[in-house]
Amino acid sequence: MEFRPILSALMRNKVSMVLIGLQVALTLAIVCNALFIISERLDRMHRPSGMNETDTFVFNSTGFGQGYDVRSVQQADLQLLRSLPGVVDATSVISVPMSQSGWSTSVNLQPNQATATADTALYMVDSHGLSTYGLKLVEGRNFTPAEIGFRTVNDRAAPPSVILTRALADRLFPQGGALGKQVYYDNGSTPTTIIGIVERMQTPWLDSDYIENSSLMPAYLPYGNTTPYLVRAEPGRRDEVMKEVEQRMIQANPSRVIGRMRSIEQVRAVSYAGDRAMAIILGAVIFALLAITALGIVGMASFWVAQRTRQIGTRRALGATRFDILRYFHTENFIITTLGLLLGGVLAYALSLWLMQQYQAPRLPWYYVPVGFVCLWALGQLAVLGPALRASRVPPALATRSV
Numbered sequence: 001m002e003f004r005p006i007l008s009a010l011m012r013n014k015v016s017m018v019l020i021g022l023q024v025a026l027t028l029a030i031v032c033n034a035l036f037i038i039s040e041r042l043d044r045m046h047r048p049s050g051m052n053e054t055d056t057f058v059f060n061s062t063g064f065g066q067g068y069d070v071r072s073v074q075q076a077d078l079q080l081l082r083s084l085p086g087v088v089d090a091t092s093v094i095s096v097p098m099s100q101s102g103w104s105t106s107v108n109l110q111p112n113q114a115t116a117t118a119d120t121a122l123y124m125v126d127s128h129g130l131s132t133y134g135l136k137l138v139e140g141r142n143f144t145p146a147e148i149g150f151r152t153v154n155d156r157a158a159p160p161s162v163i164l165t166r167a168l169a170d171r172l173f174p175q176g177g178a179l180g181k182q183v184y185y186d187n188g189s190t191p192t193t194i195i196g197i198v199e200r201m202q203t204p205w206l207d208s209d210y211i212e213n214s215s216l217m218p219a220y221l222p223y224g225n226t227t228p229y230l231v232r233a234e235p236g237r238r239d240e241v242m243k244e245v246e247q248r249m250i251q252a253n254p255s256r257v258i259g260r261m262r263s264i265e266q267v268r269a270v271s272y273a274g275d276r277a278m279a280i281i282l283g284a285v286i287f288a289l290l291a292i293t294a295l296g297i298v299g300m301a302s303f304w305v306a307q308r309t310r311q312i313g314t315r316r317a318l319g320a321t322r323f324d325i326l327r328y329f330h331t332e333n334f335i336i337t338t339l340g341l342l343l344g345g346v347l348a349y350a351l352s353l354w355l356m357q358q359y360q361a362p363r364l365p366w367y368y369v370p371v372g373f374v375c376l377w378a379l380g381q382l383a384v385l386g387p388a389l390r391a392s393r394v395p396p397a398l399a400t401r402s403v
Contacts, residue, residue, distance in 0.1 A: 016300050017336050024340030027293045028376055029347035032368040033355065034282040040362065041275040047211070049097040050165070050200030052134025053264040055088070056232045057242050058096055060259035061249060063225040068255055070222045071150060080252055081229065082128070084244060086237040089131040093230045094124045094221050095204045096133075096264060098271040102204035107215065109172060111189040118171045119210045120164075121203035124151065124219040130163075130198065132232045138166065140179050140196030143218040151219040158185045159217045163196040167212030185215075206271055225256075238263060293376075294383040297337075301329060301387035313396045322392035329388035330381055337380040344376075345369045 061077060063070060074092055081090035095102030102123075106116030123129070126148045130137055140163070147161055162183070169178035182191035201214040233241040242261045249258050269276075305312070312325060352364035 020296055020300050020336050021340035023293050023296050024337055025344035025347055027289045028341055028344030028372045029351050030289060031286050032348040032372045033351050034286050036364050036368055038279045038282050041279045045272045045275050049202045052232055055235055055238050057261050057263045058230050059261040060226055060228050061256050063256040065255045068225055070225050073253060074222060074227050081231055086234050086241040088232045088234055089128050090231045091126050091128045091132040092220055093228050097202040097204060098268050099204045100271060105186045108184045111184050118213055120168055120213045120215045123216045124221040125216050132230050135201055136199040138197055138199050147218040149219060151221045158188050158190045158192045161195045162192045163216040164194055165198055165201050165212055165214045169197050294379055297380055297383035301384045305387045305391040312391050312394050316396035325392040326388045329384055333380050333384040337377055341373050341376060
């Protein structure tokens with residue numbers, strides 16, 4: 001089949017061709033970038049936190065009254081929590097990954113260093129911290145009970161020992177051998193020795209530039225009369241243990257309020273709610289754009305079939321088969337779609353560049369546009385199939401009598 005007659009026919013319908021071509025171009029540009037954003041959001045939502053999320057929950061205990069001794073209560077609470085049936089371990093905490101709240105500081109290789117070597121999140125834990133979080137110790141050792149001490153919120157003194165994540169250890173010592181080395185926190189002059197390295201533990205902040213840089217320090221750190229607790233239950237018993245813990249904590253000390261208990265899965269769901277909503281909205285936009293584009297192609301093809309009834313009948317009378325008529329409309333649509341896709345490819349990369357400049361978004365990978373080409377080619381051919389089949393079924397005699 002020659003393209004010149006098809007192009008001549010298209011040039012007689014410039015407005016329809018241009019509108020459909022522009023629609024295809026905009027659809028490709030928006031869909032490619034939207035799909036990439038969705039992919040980025042899904043990858044972000046499924047980043048591993050490094051801790052046991054399925055069996056773990058967190059809650060606050062806030063005491064009241066002048067006789068409330070937070071230190072003695074905290075020790076009694078931990079003994080109670082660890083003794084309950086179904087509890088694997090428990091510890092006091094200041095934060096958990098994905099909670100969007102916590103402490104951070106700088107960590108350096110030299111005392112009183114002017115420019116920080118790295119930034120890190122801080123987690124205060126006791127010797128049960130690694131077990132409760134479910135962290136994997138890959139080098140070194142855990143804290144001993146003798147290393148754990150009470151700290152206040154205003155206490156900025158560096159502890160004698162620390163456990164780092166693998167990412168932070170590699171950042172500080174790219175050549176390896178971080179275990180046993182000394183570092184300096186908060187631009188101080190007191191050294192802290194690295195005694196252990198865990199495989200992974202995210203910071204509490206989802207948008208952090210140092211999402212994998214975390215430091216675990218040996219300390220009990222109540223906030224005034226408030227102590228957050230993290231409890232890890234046996235597999236499959238988390239919800240049961242949560243109810244039991246709430247009842248037993250209230251019974252053990254009525255002079256306090258137990259805050260809402262949240263599983264770490266709930267913490268993740270709440271923290272990533274915005275990313276989930278964006279993915280859903282963009283998915284709906286993609287579906288709407290593809291549907292509108294397909295309907296536009298169907299409408300254009302149906303209009304042209306109605307306009308060309310006599311021409312189709314004449315071609316059939318001259319020997320054209322039903323397949324020839326089908327091929328004609330598919331080729332015509334292929335030409336329009338291809339022209340629109342070429343423009344759309346340029347627009348897709350231009351939109352990606354604009355997103356990079358305005359929102360620091362990653363660059364659109366090159367393969368999104370070729371995949372979009374194939375998908376929209378297939379969509380265009382499927383959309384024109386119905387009108388093309390109706391055109392191929394027009395009887396030659398009826399077509400020639402229609403005028």
